[in-house]
Amino acid sequence: MAYQLLKYALGGEYKEPRFFRDCQTPKKSYDAVIIGGGGHGLAAAYYLAKDHGITNVAVLEKGYIGGGNTGRNTTIVRSNYLTPDGVNFYDASVKLFEGLSTELDINLFYSNRGHFTLAHSESAMRTMRWRAEVNKHVGVKSRVVGTDEIAKACPQMDLSCSGKSPIQGALYHEPGSIARHDAVAWGYARGADSMGVEIFQNTEVQGIDIKDGQVQGVQTSRGYISTGKVLSAVAGFTPRICKMVDLKTPIVIHPLQACVSEPMKPWLDTILVSGSLHVYVSQSSRGELVMGSSLDPYEFHSTRSTFDFVEGLTSHIVDMFPFLSNVKIVRQWAGMADITPDFAPIMGMTPIKGFYLDAGWGTWGFKATPISGKTMAHTLANDKPHDLIHSFRLSRFEEYELTGEKGAASVGH
Amino acid sequence: MKLLNCPVNGVRPLSEFIFGGECREMPNPETSTDLEWASYVHYRDNAPGIKKEWWYHSPSGTWFIAERNTLSDEVLSTYLHGKAPAKNTKEQSA
Ligand SMILES: Cc1cc2nc3c(=O)[nH]c(=O)nc-3n(C[C@H](O)[C@H](O)[C@H](O)COP(=O)(O)OP(=O)(O)OC[C@H]3O[C@@H](n4cnc5c(N)ncnc54)[C@H](O)[C@@H]3O)c2cc1C
Numbered sequence: 147m148a149y150q151l152l153k154y155a156l157g158g159e160y161k162e163p164r165f166f167r168d169c170q171t172p173k174k175s176y177d178a179v180i181i182g183g184g185g186h187g188l189a190a191a192y193y194l195a196k197d198h199g200i201t202n203v204a205v206l207e208k209g210y211i212g213g214g215n216t217g218r219n220t221t222i223v224r225s226n227y228l229t230p231d232g233v234n235f236y237d238a239s240v241k242l243f244e245g246l247s248t249e250l251d252i253n254l255f256y257s258n259r260g261h262f263t264l265a266h267s268e269s270a271m272r273t274m275r276w277r278a279e280v281n282k283h284v285g286v287k288s289r290v291v292g293t294d295e296i297a298k299a300c301p302q303m304d305l306s307c308s309g310k311s312p313i314q315g316a317l318y319h320e321p322g323s324i325a326r327h328d329a330v331a332w333g334y335a336r337g338a339d340s341m342g343v344e345i346f347q348n349t350e351v352q353g354i355d356i357k358d359g360q361v362q363g364v365q366t367s368r369g370y371i372s373t374g375k376v377l378s379a380v381a382g383f384t385p386r387i388c389k390m391v392d393l394k395t396p397i398v399i400h401p402l403q404a405c406v407s408e409p410m411k412p413w414l415d416t417i418l419v420s421g422s423l424h425v426y427v428s429q430s431s432r433g434e435l436v437m438g439s440s441l442d443p444y445e446f447h448s449t450r451s452t453f454d455f456v457e458g459l460t461s462h463i464v465d466m467f468p469f470l471s472n473v474k475i476v477r478q479w480a481g482m483a484d485i486t487p488d489f490a491p492i493m494g495m496t497p498i499k500g501f502y503l504d505a506g507w508g509t510w511g512f513k514a515t516p517i518s519g520k521t522m523a524h525t526l527a528n529d530k531p532h533d534l535i536h537s538f539r540l541s542r543f544e545e546y547e548l549t550g551e552k553g554a555a556s557v558g559h
Numbered sequence: 560m561k562l563l564n565c566p567v568n569g570v571r572p573l574s575e576f577i578f579g580g581e582c583r584e585m586p587n588p589e590t591s592t593d594l595e596w597a598s599y600v601h602y603r604d605n606a607p608g609i610k611k612e613w614w615y616h617s618p619s620g621t622w623f624i625a626e627r628n629t630l631s632d633e634v635l636s637t638y639l640h641g642k643a644p645a646k647n648t649k650e651q652s653a
Contacts, residue, residue, distance in 0.1 A: 385605040394602035398580075399629075444578035447607035447630050454560075454574075487601065544597035 165332050166339035169346050172368055176204045176344075178375040178526055179364055181351045181387060183207025184216040185327070185512065186504050187379035188334035189519020190526070191343045197520065198527035201342035204373075205335075206366055208350035212331030215381045216512065218449075218481035220404050220426065220438045221327045222417055223513040224261050226281050226288045226319040228273075231537040232490060232551050233284045235517060238534060240321050242516035250333030254325045255431050259417050261322020262296060266311040266422040274317035287320040299416050308465040311422055322417050324428050324436075330515055354390045354501070361500030375526055377502045382447070382482025384505040391498055395505070396543055397484045401442040402509050403455040405478035407470070409433035423462040434476070437463060441483060441509065451480045483508045490549035493522065493538040494531040502526055503540060510551075564637045565616040566623050579613030582624055582640075609635065 154160075178194060180187045183205050194200040207213075223243055225236035247254045265271045274290050281288035292315050293305055306312045335345055346368065353365035354376060363372035378387045384397055414429040424440045439459045442452075456475055464471050485508045486492060492506035504522045507514065521532035531539060537549045561573040581603055586595050607630035614625045614637070624643070626635040638644060 386607070389604075389606040394598065394604065396601040396603060398603060398605055399607075445580075445605075445610075445612075445629050446632055448632065543601040544594060546597070 165336040166345050169344045170368075172204055172206075172344070172346060172349075172366070172371050175363075175372040177202040177373065178377065179203070179351075179371060179373045180205045180377045180379060181364070182214070182378065182380040182383070183211040183331070183335070183345060183347065184214045184379060184381060185212070185330045185334065185515035186216075186381070186507070186518050186522070187377070188331055188338060188345075189515050190377055190379060190504065190522045191338040191345075191519075192334045192341075193520045193523035194526060195338055195341035195343055197523055200523075200527055203338075203343045204371065205338070205343060205345045206349045206351055206364070207345070207347050208367075210347050211335050211345065212328045214383075215481040215483070215507070216331050216515070217328050218404070218479055219327055219512040220428070220436050221324045221512055222261070222322065222419075222426065222428065223256075223325060224319055224322040224417075225286050225513075226261070226263070226277055226317060226322070228277055228280060228551055229490075229537070229549055230280060230284055231534075231549060233281055233286055235534050235538075236513060237284065237286050238520075239514050239517035240323070242520065243323070243325065243513070246330070246333070246516060250337050252329055252333040252336070254329045254333065256323055256325045257431065258321065258323045259415055259428065260299065261319040261417040262291075262299065262419065263317040263319070264296070264313050264418065264420040264422075265315050265317070266307070266313055266420065268314070270422060271315055274315065277317055281319070289318055291316050291318045300414065300418065302413060302469065303418070303466055304468055307423065307462075308468065310465055324417065324430070326431075327512060330512075334515075334519065351387070351390075354387075356391060356498060356501075359497075359499055361498060373500075375500045375502065377504060377522060377526060379504040379522070381484050381505065381507050381511065384484050384503075385447075388503075391496075391501055393496060393498065393501075395492060395503075395540065396487050397492065397506055398445050399447050399482050400444070400485055401446050401448060401450070401480040402438070402483040403442065403451050403478060403480040404436065404438040405451075405456055405459065405475050406430070406434040406436050408474045408476050410435070410473070418466075420462075420466070423465065425459055425462045425466070427463065427466075435463075435470075435473075441485065442480075447482060449480045449482060451478045485509075487543075488548040489551040491518070491538050492540050493518065493535040494525055494540065495529075496540055506538075561632075563614065563625070563634060565619070565621055566637050566639050566642075567621045568616060568619050571616065575616060575618055577615040577617055579615055579622065582611040582613050 417428040419426040486506040524532040
């Protein structure tokens, strides 16, 4: 072992293979072009190739893959939503996630922790009961628990939150998990690439060519590419892409921030969320506490982070865990969250033929990466929306058929 | 702490203000089609740029307009609704 390591080190040639080809010159045309090399775009490319045999596909990423919200989120995966359509959709995603390390042959550090949404008031308890009943009805493991069970799962927590907002109970969701987010992007990229999909980094889409209501191609920083099908999977950049095709949506961009503490010995097994205190926290496999809060309060197209955020967040964290008062915050960052009025995504067809939208992922889209890739691939391949995403269509707004997920999505991710 | 200029109370810390969304003209509900009305309710020109927005100074209960660049977060001007300074009115009609 030691000898082999030494030989490898001195060999001067490190044979670690690339995850995907270093594509530089796009072809003149593709069957489909995907804008955005985040988890969603790469998963859609993977399932287009795997489920539908469509491999003449280019993924265009203006930066590096996973550099958008995919690499900025707090990686909570769960399916305890509020509407039956939402619960079914996210449940399908959790199931795909559970087998994904094996399928993509990459360790996603998928770690099943259990997920507590803490309730500090009677009205919050009511929402928890509502969610538990909807979840059970659809076959998802969620139940309302009392303070004794919370104390058992997390004895370190001050259940009175420093006397300020005593915890009354929680929604406990057994399948709640965390994962390594960048590995999801890299795994899908490698899988898609191995089936023939071409991934271009540092390649920006600058315009979309439409004639008679049908997509003809895209203008990029590496020249014009013709294609009849374009999937926009750009999360916080969705309004800019939609402007290229003159499409209005209800999406508004707000920054969403997160931070991590210095690493500690493992002590927090579960994922904890408190809507009232605007915090959620889990401990990563590296020992850092990964923490986030609610959205920044106004529209802003930027990934700057603020001191206000850490100050507000940590004061609530210390209310829950007074012993953390000496622990340091080591990193903080922000992503641009594409927020919809009903806290459900916008997926599927648009009034423009050949222009497909996978957006409105706000603060909650990491968990949906596998299922959104699968259902969007289906939608592109058949030019017909997948059954699971019917409630998420763009036209629901003008039909006044919103999919109210706010009670389950706002802080909880 | 970021500051914002309330047209009534002057420069105050941002934490005293609440964002009220983009300011848009309401179509006439009597004459607009269902689609026009739905567009007004839901659809936004949400790409970054200089926007006219509603802001609320919460301690004094003042609603006013801010013109703000949503890409750089620079506030160009603030004024009470209908009282845009002359140079801004010109910019808008240009
Ligand atoms: C702080 C934070 C915490 C979060 N926590 C959670 C969580 O715990 N659980 C959860 O489920 N979700 C969470 N989310 C939400 C989740 O991160 C996103 O919804 C999800 O990652 C979106 O993935 P995506 O692939 O659609 O977009 P992204 O990963 O953002 O990918 C879009 C890509 O498109 C590229 N792009 C944009 N414009 C162009 C162009 N013109 N040409 C080419 N490429 C372009 C961008 O560079 C980017 O890489 C969180 C988000 C944030 C910001």
